[in-house]
Amino acid sequence: MSTHAAAIMPAPRARLTVTTLPTPTPAPDEVLVRVRAVAVNPVDWVIQGTSRVTYRWLRTPAVLGSDVAGEVLATGANVTRFRVGQRVFGLATGTDRGRDPLREGAFQDATVLSEQLTTPTPTSLSDEEAAVLPLAVSTAACALFQPAHLGLRTPSAETAGGGAGVVVVWGGSTSVGMSAVQLARAAGYDVVSTASPRNADLVRSLGADAVADHGSRTAVDDLVAAIGSRPVVGAVALGAGSADACIDILARTGGTRLALASTPYSLAGLVGRRRLFPTMIPVFSRIGLATVRSMLRARRRGIRAAFVWGSSLRDDDLGPRLWGEVLPQLLADGRLRALPEPMVVGTGLASLQDALDQQRAGVSARKIVVRL
Ligand SMILES: NC(=O)c1ccc[n+]([C@@H]2O[C@H](COP(=O)([O-])OP(=O)(O)OC[C@H]3O[C@@H](n4cnc5c(N)ncnc54)[C@H](OP(=O)(O)O)[C@@H]3O)[C@@H](O)[C@H]2O)c1
Incomplete structure (x- = not known):
């Protein structure tokens, strides 16, 4: 053996x-x-x-x-x-x-x-x-293309350029966000996104036409202004606090689909502690309450919100499509870095x-x- x-x-x-x-x-x-x-x-x-x-x-x-x-x-x-x-x-x-x-x-x-x-x-x-x-591009693809989430068309040779509607990627400087911006652009959608000022040019270089600072109080207003009268086909929420910001943007622009990838609060502090119990109880309670509150806010505004599971494409036809067709094509023609x-x-x-x-x-x- x-x-x-x-x-x-x-x-x-x-x-x-x-x-x-x-x-x-x-x-x-x-x-x-x-x-x-x-x-x-x-x-x-x-x-x-x-x-x-x-x-x-x-x-x-x-x-x-x-x-x-x-x-x-x-x-x-x-x-x-x-x-x-x-x-x-x-x-x-x-x-x-x-x-x-x-x-x-x-x-x-x-x-x-x-x-x-x-x-x-x-x-x-x-x-x-x-x-x-692997995980970043798979999670981004699940958020953008699975029918349970934004349900957008997948990239092909015919879908270069923009104009098919706007995708909001909150957290464009995360690993998942960088893949989401690029995949959405490759599928023919316009993208607006967020990043810290030091990463804004990088996210723009991936195809976002507007990048707001996710640390700024005006980030939601900035993205709503940048979207203008264009139709919004959905939002991908990455990072702590991203769900409520995306709900606000969708409510103000008429978008109805939200893919959630992050917990409302980071678990980093909890993981760093010596013991999980009982410290976890208030942390998970806050996460649970914030999630329920966001889901209710979304529903009241006519927004369908659901959590993404980045490896769920193992069980549907998106997995073979992404890994067998889309990735080889986009890496070869330079649409995915x-x-x-x-x-x-x-x-x-x-x-x-x-x-x-x-x-x-x-x-x-x-x-x-x-x-x-
Ligand atoms: N559901 C799933 O299946 C799945 C799969 C993968 C990842 N995720 C989740 O998706 C999120 C991103 O994961 P990742 O691996 O892509 O992260 P990552 O690469 O570790 O993200 C780092 C980036 O996060 C950005 N950031 C920090 N705080 C933020 C906030 N409040 N809003 C938006 N961006 C913020 C920072 O951007 P700046 O430096 O520009 O501020 C930093 O560059 C995490 O919450 C992760 O747990 C979920």
Whole structure:
């Protein structure tokens, strides 16, 4: 039996440690990948710190992580799009309900990915650059294109340019936001967005025609003015406080669809505490109450709001469309840039705990990446 090294979370709230695991055999629709670079997402430290409450199905030990870039070691019997040795990147879904968190987590030297959530890495991208995309671009696509959310048309060769209506992306300088701005533009929509002033030009360069400062009291007014009389096809809310701001914008511009990706308050402070109980009780109560309040506000204004689950495209036809058609096309024709820029904070699995801690401490328009 062959084995490989993995960073495991031995128990809920335990720090990551490096151990050896049996290397899995890919199922018929999977590829086994030698992982060369992984990126870190907020959900990784959220799971580590709060899985007893938020990911109750997750059994431990578990391998965390969603973002994988590397090369194919073996292919399952039904895999047609990849060959051994090919450079690929893809979305690892091991922490989702019903998945196997040891076989399918990103933070290990070898993992299995669904063929349908994997795509060839263009020669123009390093593994570190490709690793910034999987969860961000999948979440953005779910928000924009799933019928339960904005239900917009997907990008194709015919959908360049704008004019098909305005998408509001609150939080355009987040990883998900950068993908959302670019995907919406590639699908033919105009985009207005938010960022801190230092990141406004970057978000404009991705295709937003107006970028307000999400820290400013006038951000909602600024975006409503920038939208003018154009029809609004929906909003994607990213970051603390984004839901209510988007509800205000939609109510004032006639938009009716809202995709929510963030909790109303960050869990970073809670995760940093030594004990989860009983500190979590007021924090989760505030989050629950704020969410109910926002949902009621949205409903009163005729806005349909729902939470996005970034890996839910595993179970619908958006997954194969995004990973099999849209991503190769947009990366090839330059309509999608792999952003935010990777910030490589270490090499080797032992660097991953520090990488999670750095992501929790906060980043600005950078993706924390570890080389394996
Ligand atoms: N539901 C899902 O499936 C799913 C999946 C992935 C992510 N998410 C959530 O989506 C959000 C973004 O995740 P990410 O990985 O893209 O984040 P990220 O890259 O870590 O986001 C960092 C950026 O957040 C921006 N930011 C900080 N406070 C903000 C606020 N109040 N409003 C808007 N932007 C703010 C900062 O922009 P400036 O520096 O320009 O201020 C910073 O550049 C997080 O809440 C995350 O938990 C949800």
